[in-house]
Amino acid sequence: MAGSRTLKASPLLLASLLFLIGILTLAMLGPWLSPFSPYEIDLAQTNLPPGLAHPFGTDALGRDLFIRAWGGARISLFVGFAAALIDLGLGLMLGGLAGYIGGKLDTTFMRAVEVLYSIPYIMVVLLLAVILGPGVFSLIVGMTLTGWIPMARLVRGEVLRAKEEDFVLAATAMGQGPFRILLWHILPNVMSPVLVALTLTIPQAVFLEAFLAFIGLGVPLPRASLGTLITEGARESWYYPWQLFIPATILCSTLLAFNTLGDTLRDLLDPKRGEPAPRPLVKGSAEIPALPPEKTVGAPLLTLERACVRFLTPRGELPAIREVSLTLQSGEMLALVGESGSGKSTLGRSIMGLLPKKGSLVSGKCLFMGQELRLPRLGPLDQLGKPKLAMVFQNPLGSLNPTMQAGKQVAEALVAARMLSWAAAKEEALHLFKEVGIQNQRRCFFAYPHELSGGMRQRVVFAVMLALSPSLLIADEPTTALDVATQARILALLTKLKTTRGLGILFITHNFALAKGWADRVSVLYAGEIVEEGPSTRLFQDPQHPYTKGLLDSIPKPDADDPDTALLALPGSPPDPYTLPKGCAFTPRCPVARPYCKDEPAPWVTLQDGHRARCFAVKEALFL
Amino acid sequence: MRPAQSGVRLQGKGPLWRLFGRVIMMLTTLWVVATFTFLGMRLIPGDPFADPKVTPQVRENLYRKYGLDKPLYKQYFRYLGNLSRLDFGVSYVQLGRSVNDIIAQGFPVSAELGLWALLLALFWGTLLGALAGLYHEGKIDRSATFLAALGVSVPSFILALLFQYVFAFRLGLFPVAGWEGGTARFLPALTLSILPAATIARLLRASILDVLRQDYIQTARIKGLAHTRLLVHHILRNAALSVVTYLGPMVVNITTGSFVIETIFNVPGLGKYYVQSIYDRDYTLVMGTTVFYAALLIVAMFLVDIAYGLLDPRIRTFGAKER
Numbered sequence: 001m002a003g004s005r006t007l008k009a010s011p012l013l014l015a016s017l018l019f020l021i022g023i024l025t026l027a028m029l030g031p032w033l034s035p036f037s038p039y040e041i042d043l044a045q046t047n048l049p050p051g052l053a054h055p056f057g058t059d060a061l062g063r064d065l066f067i068r069a070w071g072g073a074r075i076s077l078f079v080g081f082a083a084a085l086i087d088l089g090l091g092l093m094l095g096g097l098a099g100y101i102g103g104k105l106d107t108t109f110m111r112a113v114e115v116l117y118s119i120p121y122i123m124v125v126l127l128l129a130v131i132l133g134p135g136v137f138s139l140i141v142g143m144t145l146t147g148w149i150p151m152a153r154l155v156r157g158e159v160l161r162a163k164e165e166d167f168v169l170a171a172t173a174m175g176q177g178p179f180r181i182l183l184w185h186i187l188p189n190v191m192s193p194v195l196v197a198l199t200l201t202i203p204q205a206v207f208l209e210a211f212l213a214f215i216g217l218g219v220p221l222p223r224a225s226l227g228t229l230i231t232e233g234a235r236e237s238w239y240y241p242w243q244l245f246i247p248a249t250i251l252c253s254t255l256l257a258f259n260t261l262g263d264t265l266r267d268l269l270d271p272k273r274g275e276p277a278p279r280p281l282v283k284g285s286a287e288i289p290a291l292p293p294e295k296t297v298g299a300p301l302l303t304l305e306r307a308c309v310r311f312l313t314p315r316g317e318l319p320a321i322r323e324v325s326l327t328l329q330s331g332e333m334l335a336l337v338g339e340s341g342s343g344k345s346t347l348g349r350s351i352m353g354l355l356p357k358k359g360s361l362v363s364g365k366c367l368f369m370g371q372e373l374r375l376p377r378l379g380p381l382d383q384l385g386k387p388k389l390a391m392v393f394q395n396p397l398g399s400l401n402p403t404m405q406a407g408k409q410v411a412e413a414l415v416a417a418r419m420l421s422w423a424a425a426k427e428e429a430l431h432l433f434k435e436v437g438i439q440n441q442r443r444c445f446f447a448y449p450h451e452l453s454g455g456m457r458q459r460v461v462f463a464v465m466l467a468l469s470p471s472l473l474i475a476d477e478p479t480t481a482l483d484v485a486t487q488a489r490i491l492a493l494l495t496k497l498k499t500t501r502g503l504g505i506l507f508i509t510h511n512f513a514l515a516k517g518w519a520d521r522v523s524v525l526y527a528g529e530i531v532e533e534g535p536s537t538r539l540f541q542d543p544q545h546p547y548t549k550g551l552l553d554s555i556p557k558p559d560a561d562d563p564d565t566a567l568l569a570l571p572g573s574p575p576d577p578y579t580l581p582k583g584c585a586f587t588p589r590c591p592v593a594r595p596y597c598k599d600e601p602a603p604w605v606t607l608q609d610g611h612r613a614r615c616f617a618v619k620e621a622l623f624l
Numbered sequence: 625m626r627p628a629q630s631g632v633r634l635q636g637k638g639p640l641w642r643l644f645g646r647v648i649m650m651l652t653t654l655w656v657v658a659t660f661t662f663l664g665m666r667l668i669p670g671d672p673f674a675d676p677k678v679t680p681q682v683r684e685n686l687y688r689k690y691g692l693d694k695p696l697y698k699q700y701f702r703y704l705g706n707l708s709r710l711d712f713g714v715s716y717v718q719l720g721r722s723v724n725d726i727i728a729q730g731f732p733v734s735a736e737l738g739l740w741a742l743l744l745a746l747f748w749g750t751l752l753g754a755l756a757g758l759y760h761e762g763k764i765d766r767s768a769t770f771l772a773a774l775g776v777s778v779p780s781f782i783l784a785l786l787f788q789y790v791f792a793f794r795l796g797l798f799p800v801a802g803w804e805g806g807t808a809r810f811l812p813a814l815t816l817s818i819l820p821a822a823t824i825a826r827l828l829r830a831s832i833l834d835v836l837r838q839d840y841i842q843t844a845r846i847k848g849l850a851h852t853r854l855l856v857h858h859i860l861r862n863a864a865l866s867v868v869t870y871l872g873p874m875v876v877n878i879t880t881g882s883f884v885i886e887t888i889f890n891v892p893g894l895g896k897y898y899v900q901s902i903y904d905r906d907y908t909l910v911m912g913t914t915v916f917y918a919a920l921l922i923v924a925m926f927l928v929d930i931a932y933g934l935l936d937p938r939i940r941t942f943g944a945k946e947r
């Protein structure tokens with residue numbers, strides 16, 4: 001059960017839920033737990049401290065505080081739940097309609113909401129409480145008069161998003177009525193943020209009632225909410241502190257439990273939760289000692305030997321990279337091709353030392369210019385005076401700091417990596433802009449990332465990386481976010497840098513056509529393993545592994561240059577990384593699978609020019 | 625998190641047009657508040673001069689004096705006219721004192737208290753939030769997060785009573801109440817700062833965690849920047865944006881919080897008079913102060929929006945966000 005697993009995963013959620021259930025039960029059962037009545041005045045028993053007969057003591061009129069406290073909790077919670085539920089109802093209805101119908105109605109709605117919303121909420125509540133006079137009804141009216149607005153905004157936003165989802169579009173196409181669609185298809189999908197908002201609205205309303213009670217606008221006497229009790233207790237709190245602190249503790253702990261519940265729920269329902277947690281910033285430096293130059297001569301730029309990366313996840317250990325070995329020379333572009341989930345990005349990030357520190361297990365060797373890099377490294381990468389690695393990510397907008405001018409981001413790297421002065425760094429940055437093909441360098445220098453086009457942004461990112469004078473550049477899907485024409489131009493730029501700077505480039509892509517067009521060598525990654533590799537001319541002319549063959553067949557020949565149709569698309573789905581077979585991971589999708597493929601590791605078969613594949617079928621074909 | 629925008633969007637117009645639209649919008653809001661307040665006060669059953677000791681003759685004089693004998697619409701226009709001349713009228717209860725007087729006397733005190741609270745809140749909130757975010761999932765994070773959760777769960781008047789009991793009454797470290805001398809200012813300002821500080825801490829923590837996930841932080845780390853530069857220019861600078869969006873609501877929180885804090889600590893600020901006027905049903909004072917507060921908060925929101933526009937290059941000022 002997903003629910004019980006969630007509860008187990010978050011002790012905080014369970015604790016706050018249990019606590020709230022306890023409070024609710026006491027508030028409901030309160031009257032039966034004590035022989036006294038909340039209104040019974042007994043002047044012989046005034047201001048008693050907590051004791052056996054009166055667990056919470058008595059007040060100035062000798063009333064039992066235990067029963068009054070739980071009765072008060074009931075009133076406070078009633079106000080909280082009632083206000084929150086009315087907010088929810090109004091918000092769902094108005095926000096849902098505005099979002100669903102859209103157009104004029106939506107515009108009018110948003111305008112009205114803007115005016116209403118800029119009226120200070122608390123003023124409305126106060127004024128209404130003054131006008132209507134104290135009372136449960138006027139309290140709730142006051143709170144919900146503008147309280148529904150945040151909920152409506154939230155619902156509207158979610159509905160606008162859900163409306164574009166495929167299953168909703170499908171339901172509309174099938175001619176289902178708007179109310180049916182809203183009720184059955186959209187609402188269930190907007191429920192989780194709404195649930196979180198609801199959990200956080202209840203304590204707000206309880207809080208507000210207590211506040212109003214304190215300035216004399218709460219629930220009218222003789223009823224007493226927790227707020228009323230606190231106000232009464234405050235009068236004599238120096239002499240009878242329990243009269244104040246017992247109801248105050250009940251109120252605060254209830255609010256704390258609601259807030260904690262809301263917070264943990266929000267974290268649990270957060271769609272980003274699956275991503276690895278960001279690495280905490282702990283001091284520590286990278287362990288790349290400077291190299292004596294002679295040691296680097298002749299060694300390949302980058303060598304991976306049996307590199308493995310495993311992540312610890314709630315579902316168990318996830319093997320992302322399994323015994324990958326590869327080499328890359330200076331002035332060479334090696335394409336790492338694989339479906340999403342094949343581990344290609346993880347490989348790039350692990351070479352850079354950018355994996356989350358917690359929960360990543362790394363083994364194997366990584367030699368950079370003949371010298372070992374420890375993976376994953378700790379802390380910010382300290383590259384000063386060290387051999388240089390650089391990496392470009394898929395989304396150029398995301399890889400640039402949105403609040404810093406583009407040129408400054410390059411200059412800053414120059415100051416850090418080459419110890420230039422700011423003035424010299426600015427000059428050099430303009431040169432780098434020219435090198436990466438930016439026309440109007442000065443304008444671009446002062447532009448913020450959002451003011452540049454996608455291709456321009458990616459060029460700026462290249463300039464940032466070139467500022468480090470790297471020997472190795474890892475380009476993780478550098479063109480996926482760009483249009484086709486820009487894509488080609490960016491790859492031409494990469495090829496140029498490869499030649500002019502002798503840069504080794506690890507080009508990570510899911511796009512076979514791009515690998516074929518631009519890379520010198522290609523490694524095909526499947527389920528965290530390399531299944532075939534070789535010079536790109538050989539590999540594409542004479543693919544060996546059934547996976548590679550299948551992929552090349554699935555590229556429609558006539559427009560193989562159009563990357564959108566040349567994406568990896570193969571019958572069957574990528575394997576579940578948690579339950580990989582001992583043998584070849586491709587077995588379930590392989591058209592020529594042998595009975596033993598599943599259980600025995602497939603052998604490497606070497607053909608010509610370093611073209612190798614790992615497959616039983618290839619081996620048998622060769623020896624038959 | 626989206627900024628608390630309340631601007632009119634006049635797409636394709638220059639910034640001056642947007643400023644103009646925004647001012648119109650603010651005036652509209654104020655007018656709605658003023659009208660609502662006026663009608664509300666007139667709808668209340670009862671009469672500020674219903675005291676049986678007031679003879680009919682005196683009452684009639686009072687009515688004439690305050691214009692209550694005129695038809696409602698005339699009173700309304702008179703009221704709006706007065707408002708536009710920034711004249712909030714006279715108190716019904718504190719006879720002989722004008723609302724302007726009371727505001728002029730109380731507001732500076734409230735403003736000072738609010739300012740101290742604001743500074744304290746920014747200090748504590750930023751410190752807690754930054755520590756929790758940067759050392760997240762550790763002991764520091766858990767303690768800071770718990771403190772912040774506590775801070776948003778304990779109403780300020782309970783804190784005020786608690787602090788008063790412990791620090792002033794039991795330990796005698798600070799005066800119990802009043803506004804004389806620096807030490808008297810400490811407890812009210814501290815109490816008032818807790819809720820905003822806790823909110824800032826929670827926002828900043830979430831926002832830092834979000835920023836740390838972004839690729840531009842990876843880019844900055846690859847550059848090999850110095851620790852402080854990475855922290856200040858890349859992490860905090862971007863994370864702070866979400867805190868700025870909260871500054872508007874924070875002014876509201878501090879203002880409303882001051883109503884009870886001033887009452888409990890007997891600080892002679894506007895908030896105390898406001899609460900008193902509610903107890904006394906002193907309608908003109910309630911009305912005048914409400915409109916004054918509303919104007920204050922609306923202007924504060926506007927300033928926050930402008931600050932946000934200055935800090936985030938992606939935002940065009942006056943509330944229009946680029947898509």
Ligand code: SF4
Nearest residue numbers: 584587590597615616
């Ligand atoms: S090893 Fe077996 S299952 Fe794997 S690709 Fe080769 S033939 Fe297919």
